[in-house]
Amino acid sequence: MQTILHWFRRDLRITDNTALHEAATRGQRLVPVYVLDPAQLAREDLGAASLTFGLKSLESLRANLEALGHRLIVRHGSPHEELPKLAREVDAAAVLANREYEPGWVATDRKVASALYAAGIGFELFKDRVVRDGSELLTGQGKPYTVFTPYSKAWRTHPIAAPVSKLKRAVNPVPQTVHSEPVPRDSASLGHPCPxxxxxxxxxxxLEALKAFLKGPVYQYDRARDFPAEATGTSRLSPHLNWGTVGIRTVMSRLQTARAEAPPGGERGCIVWETELIWREFYSQILASFPHVATSCFRPEYAALKWEGTDAWFEAWCAGRTGFPIVDSAMRCLNATGIMHNRLRMIVAMFLTKDLLISWQRGERYFMHRLLDADLAANSGGWQWSAGCGTDAAPYFRIFNPTTQGLKFDPDGQFVREWVPELRSLPADLIHEPWSNPVLTASTGYPRPIVDHGVQRNRCLAMFQAVKGKPAAGETE
Ligand SMILES: Cc1cc2nc3c(=O)[nH]c(=O)nc-3n(C[C@H](O)[C@H](O)[C@H](O)COP(=O)(O)OP(=O)(O)OC[C@H]3O[C@@H](n4cnc5c(N)ncnc54)[C@H](O)[C@@H]3O)c2cc1C
Structure with a gap:
């Protein structure tokens, strides 16, 4: 009897799972396995919220497999030791998995491959996490795209593969004699308590979240997605896409159906949402092609930037006590829930780098530790875009004014009121600039701005110009 292992990583689902489907089709016995790797758990950028979401997803996967008569085998240890050991125990011919693109995973996979090959066991990786991976879409010069618009145009010219079918009931389940550890109860039991x-x-x-979003909100997405107080303005699918509890082909195929059924004026929302999903693919292939972006600037000249911000400013930013209501409400929401709206991520990232003059790497790490949807590719991409040192980034001289951003995207202060209780009773015309009426705001206990935006803006331009030179005439905003 041919036995094949499917090694689950960030693909915690039984439907539309490429390698799992292949493993189940190829073997007479499927052995689903998850390895809790101490090296992954010791990652400096690991955050408790994302880990908790992953563990809950793993427990749900275990139950879904069990409902089909499959047994998930959970092991603790290094994958390059545990997988050959288990493969020998169950006499497996091969281990199959879906490809990951982060440098840490690529290194792990190399070790796993050589350990398995040395034991005479096969190892195959499948494209699953993205619709198109790095080697598929190249520029006319045969190089990876580093600018989003031509990338997205090329991306859209190719067909999208259909979802892969759901795992079938087990024919030869893994015998009970094969040992499995329980799925850890929570992240606290692994040393990462989530508050x-x-x-x-x-x-x-x-699938429920996807269904709810595509039933209506997607048709308003182009108009609603920038307003953090809009509860259904965006899909909130990112933690699911990161842990692979939904397949990208399923998302794309259901989006195509929603687009075909769009009410008048609704198609644009579908197109804009697809563009965001293409950004996800773009950053994934950037990380795969240029692994240095995990920790340093895509453009090497920016490594010379002299960040002058203080630790006290960084602490005020983390705690949501900068005196800029839109920044503080965003950070307090992140700290309390692990969630931050995309518009707010751009505002607080620009504020940290361009008003507080603190390196994007410190903010990026803080996000990794806090975000429910923490993902190295999208996070490093988003931070470098905001700081102006990444691929196709906002130019360094584009500097958001946090007050006007607040007025524009939280016009009546609803979001600020929710997260900054000190300002709750202020009228809408004061909520984004409480300092403009010190008499009314003195008793609130809310801090005065820790920096002057105009002054910091000039310091930021000087800091970048020291490395880049002045922008050409007509280039500035
Ligand atoms: C500084 C900064 C840091 C970020 N860090 C992360 C991160 O760690 N993990 C993460 O998943 N996203 C990150 N993003 C991208 C984006 O903010 C989130 O994907 C989005 O807010 C998630 O909400 P949603 O699922 O409701 O998105 P929707 O608006 O519904 O979009 C659908 C999906 O498209 C993808 N997506 C949307 N926008 C982007 C984008 N700009 N870049 C890449 N993918 C995108 C996500 O998978 C998202 O779930 C970051 C953006 C910035 C500016």
């Missing part, structure tokens, strides 16, 4: 509640995880929750 707040986590939204529903797992495949069912992912």
């Amino acid at each position: 707040h509640a986590i939204p529903p995880a797992g495949e069912h929750a992912a």
Whole structure:
């Protein structure tokens, strides 16, 4: 009897899972396995919210497999030791997995491959996490794209593969004699306690979230997506896409259906949402092609930037006590829930780098530790875009004014009121600039701005010009 192992990583689902489907089709016995790797758990950028979401998704996967008569085998240890050991135990011919693109995973996979090959066991990786990976879309010069618009144009010219079918009932389940550890109860039991509640995880929750979004909100997405107080303005699918509780082909195929059924004026929302999903693919292939972006600037000249911000400013930013209401409400929301709206991520990232003059790497790490949807590729991409040192980034001289951003995207202060209780009773015309009426705001206990935006803006331009030179005439904003 041919036995094949499927090694689950960030693909915690039984539907539309490329390697799992292949493993189940190829072997007479499927052995689903998850390895809790101490090296992954010791990652400096690991955050408790994302880990908790992953563990809840893993428990849900275990239950879904069990409902089909499959047994998930959980092992603790290094994958390059545990996988050959288990493969020998169950006499498996090969280990199959879906490809990961982060440098840490690529290194792990290399070790796993050589350990398995040395033991005479096959190892194959499948494209699954993205619709198109790095080697598929190249420029006319045969190089990876580093500018989003031509990348997205090329991306759209190719067909999208259909979802892969759901795993079938087990024919030859893994015998009970094969040992499995239980799925860890929570992230605290692994040394990473999560201080707040986590939204529903797992495949069912992912499909429900997708369904709810595509039933209506997607048709307003182009108009609603920039307003953090809009509860259904965006899909909130990112933690699911990161842990793979929903397959990207499923998302794309259901989006195509929603687009075909769009009400008048609704198609644009579908196109804009697809563009965001292409950004996800773009950053994934950037990380795969230029692994240095995990920790340093895409453009090497920016490594020379002299960041002058203080630790006290960084602490005020983390705690949501900068005196800029839109920044503080965003950071307090992140700290309390693990969630931050995309518009707010751009505002607080620009504020940290361009007003507080603190390196994007410090903010990026803080986000990794806090975000429910922490993902190295999208996070490093988003931070470098905001700081102006990444691929196709906002130019360094584009500097958001946090006050006007607040007025524009939280016009009546609803979001600020929710997260900054000190300002709750202020009228809308004061909520984004409480300092403009010190008499009314003195008793609130809310801090005065820790920096002057105009002054810091000039310091930031000087800091970048020291490395870049002045922008050409007509280039500035
Ligand atoms: C500084 C900064 C840091 C970020 N860090 C992360 C991160 O760690 N993990 C993460 O998943 N996203 C990150 N993003 C991208 C984006 O903010 C989130 O994907 C989005 O807010 C998630 O909410 P949603 O699922 O409701 O998105 P929707 O607006 O519904 O978009 C659908 C999906 O498209 C993808 N997506 C949307 N925008 C982007 C984008 N700009 N870049 C890449 N993918 C995108 C996500 O997978 C998202 O779930 C970051 C952006 C910035 C500016």
